[in-house]
Amino acid sequence: MTPERKIQIKRQLSARSGHSRSEIYRLCKSRCTRCQHGLAILLFMRIAECARLKLAAMLASEDWISSVNVQATLLICRNAILNKLESSTLMDLYATEHFCQRWINKASTYQEDELEDLFDKFFTLFVAYNRIYSVAAKILRSRMPPDRHGFRLIGDRNEATYVMAIFITQLRFSECVSQFPTVAGACHTISDLLQHRMFFLHSNRQTNEPDWSRDQILSEGLSKLRLKSILDCLYQIRCNIFHGEKEFADRQRQLLVPAITLLESVLTLGREALRASQETAL
Secondary structure (H helix, E strand, O other), X not given: OOHHHHHHHHHHHHHOOOOOHHHHHHHHHHHHOOOOHHHHHHHHHHHHHHOOOHHHHHHOOHHHOOOOOOHHHHHHHHHHXXXXXXXXXXXXXXXXXXXXXXXXXXXXXXXXXXXXXXHHHHHHHXXXXXXXXXXXXXXXXXXXXXXXXXXXXXXXXXXHHHHHHHHHOHHHHHHHHHHOHHHHHHHHHHHHHHHOOOOOOOEOOOOOOEOHHHHHHHHHHHHOOOHHHHHHHHHHHHHHHHOOOOOOOHHHHHHHHHHHHHHHHHHHHHHHHHHHHHHHHO
């Protein structure tokens, strides 16, 4: 390969650094298996920079490294990138712990006898939860090949519900319920509120009328103590508050008090899962 061709590829990759990860993946996969050792290192270092280390670790997996000429170099790059990825993840987890603890401490200052404090406490706790599920999603995506991510690991709602249900696990939540009966009580309270149509969480976007069928499904999941249903419920309450769809009336206590109980338990379990992932990495 001529020096001019190497420069051309370098410029092409640099120009695409702002594009999607899938585009970077396709380009580098086609180039790295045909280039010499020096260019392989160049491409991998550029991939690490563009994809913030995580994609590079996936790209360096042995399943598509087939070129005899560059195989040794690619594997060396892969190991170096994985080490950097592990260090970066551990630092991210430390910062997340500190961030979450600050917001949890802030939430503890609110009094539940005041309605405005209930709204503030729920939203303050959700800020910490938001950070946890964002980090959890990054961890899961870093451990899976790009073609296995699927749409369920992408997007704020999916990260807060689907990803965290995987990360915490139903088994761990069931253990929490058996240890803390108030958590089960909170699930049944919200389930009954939805079942008897005292509140609605979902609405038809076209008519703005309550979507009782979706609430019924959610109520059934809550009554059966399903973690995914609980996470769906908490996220929907968050959306309703954030978008001003919850009236500021005293009756909201019936929903917010048990919701805060559930959010606190999910936060605890989420932090424990992050610590466990850190210990596994070590």
